[in-house]
Amino acid sequence: xxxxxxxxxxxxxxxxxxxxxxxxxxxxxxxxxxxxxxxxxxxxxxxxxxxxxxxxxxxxxxxxxxxxxxxxxxxxxxxxxxxxxxxxxxxxxxxxxxxxxxxxxxxxxxxxxxxxxxxxxxxxxxxxxxxxxxxxxxxxxxxxxxxxxxxxxxxxxxxxxxxxxxxxxxxxxxxxxxxxxxxxxxxxxxxxxxxxxxxxxxxxxxxxxxxxxxxxxxxxxxxxxxxxxxxxxxxxxxxxxxxxxxxxxxxxxxxxxxxxxxxxxxxxxxxxxxxxxxxxxxxxxxxxxxxxxxxxxxxxxxxxx
DNA sequence: AAGACGAAAGTGGTTGA
DNA sequence: TCAACAACTTTCGTCTT
Numbered sequence: 001x002x003x004x005x006x007x008x009x010x011x012x013x014x015x016x017x018x019x020x021x022x023x024x025x026x027x028x029x030x031x032x033x034x035x036x037x038x039x040x041x042x043x044x045x046x047x048x049x050x051x052x053x054x055x056x057x058x059x060x061x062x063x064x065x066x067x068x069x070x071x072x073x074x075x076x077x078x079x080x081x082x083x084x085x086x087x088x089x090x091x092x093x094x095x096x097x098x099x100x101x102x103x104x105x106x107x108x109x110x111x112x113x114x115x116x117x118x119x120x121x122x123x124x125x126x127x128x129x130x131x132x133x134x135x136x137x138x139x140x141x142x143x144x145x146x147x148x149x150x151x152x153x154x155x156x157x158x159x160x161x162x163x164x165x166x167x168x169x170x171x172x173x174x175x176x177x178x179x180x181x182x183x184x185x186x187x188x189x190x191x192x193x194x195x196x197x198x199x200x201x202x203x204x205x206x207x208x209x210x211x212x213x214x215x216x217x218x219x220x221x222x223x224x225x226x227x228x229x230x231x232x233x234x235x236x237x238x239x240x241x242x243x244x245x246x247x248x249x250x251x252x253x254x255x256x257x258x259x260x261x262x263x264x265x266x267x268x269x270x271x272x273x274x275x276x277x278x279x280x281x282x283x284x285x286x287x288x289x290x291x292x293x294x295x296x297x298x299x300x301x302x303x304x305x
Numbered sequence: 306a307a308g309a310c311g312a313a314a315g316t317g318g319t320t321g322a
Numbered sequence: 323t324c325a326a327c328a329a330c331t332t333t334c335g336t337c338t339t
Contacts, residue, residue: 193317252319252329275308286331291310309338316331322324 114150117160121146124164131187132168132179142171145202154205158198162190166198173210176217178256180284215250216240218259218283225282226263228272235266242301249300253293256283261293268305 122143129139145167149155155163165188172179181199185192203210219236239262243249250258260283267274276294280287297303 196318254330257330276310277308287309288311288332289330292330295310307339310336312333312335314332316329318327318329320325320327322326 117150117155118147121150121160121164124161125168128164128168128184128187132183134168134172134179135175135177138168138171138175138177141175142167145170145206145208148206149202152205154201159190159194161188162194162198163202164188165190165195166202169195169199170202170208170210173213174208176211176214178213178217178221182284213255215243215255215258215262218256219263222259222263222279222282226274226278228267228274232263232266232270232272235270236262239265239297239301239303243297246300249296254285254289257285257289257293258297259283260285260290261297264290264294265297265303269303 125139125143125146128134129142134142142164146164149163149167165184169179169181169184172184181192181196185195188195202208216237219233219240223230223233223236236259240258243258243262260279263283264274264276264279266272267279276287276290280290283290
């Protein structure tokens with residue numbers, strides 16, 4: 001694949017040098033290493049892969065770019081030695097060039113305050129996300145939100161950790177993967193109130209359109225925490241569908257309470273009765289709330305036992 | 306005795322002036 | 323920024339199974 005060499009005048013080191021066409025499709029000056037033309041690199045996987053081996057074999061360029069890594073995984077290291085890759089000393093001209101590049105790399109990557117901020121933030125995000133067992137997509141979204149907040153200068157004189165927590169909360173809501181403020185606060189050093197404040201700031205300033213919280217998204221979580229058959233889920237969803245037809249049952253109500261009540265009703269209908277207390281605990285609301293929603297639903301939907 | 310029910314008082318968030 | 327307000331929580335006494 002290194003065969004197609006041709007004569008070419010390199011714009012970097014004047015004169016005519018051999019230019020090699022490499023596997024990647026790049027044309028590279030054989031003397032100074034300048035890449036003359038670059039093909040666009042497809043970072044996606046080549047084909048579907050079903051085993052780890054296949055995946056490795058078909059990989060093109062390693063991990064796809066991610067918002068979760070502070071430089072999106074695209075960093076290049078320029079080391080401190082004034083040697084080229086074959087160990088030869090560089091020409092004075094080239095040395096000056098490399099020196100300049102190195103300076104700018106350091107300035108742009110590590111020493112800019114934004115990047116320093118990001119490094120800290122993404123470390124915290126990493127920690128939070130793993131403790132909350134967030135999916136990669138949610139974590140990535142949180143990272144994206146954070147980046148945006150940072151570049152919109154929303155972060156001036158605000159705590160990094162609190163903004164990260166707020167971004168995580170926003171990402172969870174956007175992806176309909178419910179995590180309560182309480183859950184996030186438990187794993188963060190920031191208290192619920194502050195996280196909420198930062199979340200609202202982010203949501204407002206960035207015009208995030210939050211999907212209306214849907215009780216259905218809480219159902220699997222509640223059921224899995226109870227010792228009742230998962231098959232009941234169908235019944236629960238039926239009830240919630242009917243609930244959604246009556247908007248006055250939903251507006252302003254805690255979706256978890258609605259989900260809990262639906263689970264409770266279904267548990268009675270299917271003879272898998274669970275206690276209000278158990279369900280309330282699984283849903284993260286109080287018995288009283290379960291009761292109130294239960295009462296309303298039974299009345300409005302005219303459910304008979 | 307455990308679960309369900311409901312009243313009363315307290316809490317934090319939303320909204321509109 | 324403040325007050326009014328609705329929803330939810332906490333607590334506790336009573337009723338039901």
